[in-house]
Amino acid sequence: MRVLRMAFDVVVPVAVALLCAVAVLGTSRYAGVVTVLTALAALVSGAALWWRRRHPVPVTAVALAGGLAVQLVAPMTVFPLAALVAVGSLAATRPPRLSLPALALLLGLVSLNFRTTTAEDARFVLAVAVVVWALGEAVRNRRVAVAQAAERAVAEEQARIARELHDVIAHGVSVIVVQAAAADDVFDRAPDRARESLRSIEATGRATLDELRKLLAGPDGRPGLDRLADLVGPLRAAGLLVDVRCERPPLPPGVDQSAYRIVQEALTNTLRHARASRAEVLVRDDGGVLELEVRDDGRGGAPVGPGRGIAGMRERAALLGGTVEAGPAPGGGFRVRARLPLAVTA
Structure with missing residues (x-):
């Protein structure tokens, strides 16, 4: 599983970078330096996806900027692949207050297709962008739900242990205090009774320690x-x-x-x-x-x-x-x- 995850993390940036660069070189309406620079921008925006999990916000900004450059120079490149992947990753790791503005920018970028392709194709790409964001948001919500469930489980376990510790220790200490007071009262005039109280204190302390061990060991x-x-x-x-x-x-x-x-x-x-x-x-x-x-x-x-x-x-x-x-x-x-x-x- 770990190997597959690492392979996926490598394949996505490389594949997206190469596809975007090839698309620019093959469909650019300009020649020379402009096309080469745009292809380099496409490569950078795709390669930036390597950091999409750790730094999704700057990666999304780079991908959107690269997508805009590609769209202006090679408008036949309908799908801004790097931007789509980046916005999906952003939605999966950050709340909507960050991912929704990115989605709005992505939709604005995709809307440029209305100038160069059919309205049907442009609307399709808009729908794809929304679906990608929604999938990322669903993943984020799932993570939040799991984290909240784990937090509740930890809180319940801590509360249970606190209650059990309170019951065990409070009972044992209360008995010890009472027996110590009794031993003190009769220490001079009835040493035998004082020794009985001290033996009771010892037995109570041992019993309390035994209960604490059982509490730690658990059923x-x-x-x-x-x-x-x-x-x-x-x-x-x-x-x-x-x-x-x-x-x-x-x-x-x-x-x-x-x-x-x-x-x-x-x-x-x-x-x-x-x-x-x-x-x-x-x-x-x-x-x-x-x-x-x-x-x-x-x-x-x-x-x-x-x-x-x-x-x-x-x-x-x-x-x-x-x-x-x-x-x-x-x-x-x-x-x-x-x-x-x-x-x-x-």
Whole structure:
């Protein structure tokens, strides 16, 4: 899948650039320098499509300018291919407030066909431009829906854990406080009763730790790293290419679940904030420590807004004695790197 995506990303700019340049050379109504310069403009507008996923706005501007030059010099070139592809990519990655003005400019460019070809052909190209924009907008809406669903799932999971932690810890601490107060009251005059209270405190603390371990481990069926394929499937459907390399050793249940949630949150942030087209997930055993790395090719900035995604990942790792590092990656993009000890101690 990744190879096909990369091949498509290469083939489209090359094919469009060559087709546009050949069309100019074959149908130009001018001779000499004007035709050569226009063919070069066509090549540039097609080649610019290589960056259409990362920089759709400037690429669209270049494609529209190139399309205008081609239309003026070689009006028999009815379809502005580079502009059509660029506007579709823009609609797929940016909201309508940016893509609709680009569509309007594209329609204006295509309308020049009314001067040089039949009205029927010109209307057909106008319809194609609108359909291309609509398909891109549909892809964007799908991505937004998936991101919102992932956000709701994360929020629900965080709320569930918070509720369960509150119940477990509040009960245990309340009992410990009461027993400590009782031990203090009878410490001098009834040391045996004080010792009973202290033993009760110890038992309550152990029971609370045991409940916390069970909470981290989760019941059967709670997701772990063996369900990474289920996690990345919807993200791929939303347009984020995710490459997973998992060398997973046998894991304690708590580590397995927390590792899954960290990867889930990192990929959700990538989809929501990074404007990335690709992400890589690496899972490996580094000498008794589970190492997770999620890296994307997006804009490299930290997630914005009031969310607690990175903080939540760090809290999960800290509960297991691990760490999470998050920030811009060398060479571009954003990277989340977690290290979770495989031997979890109380």
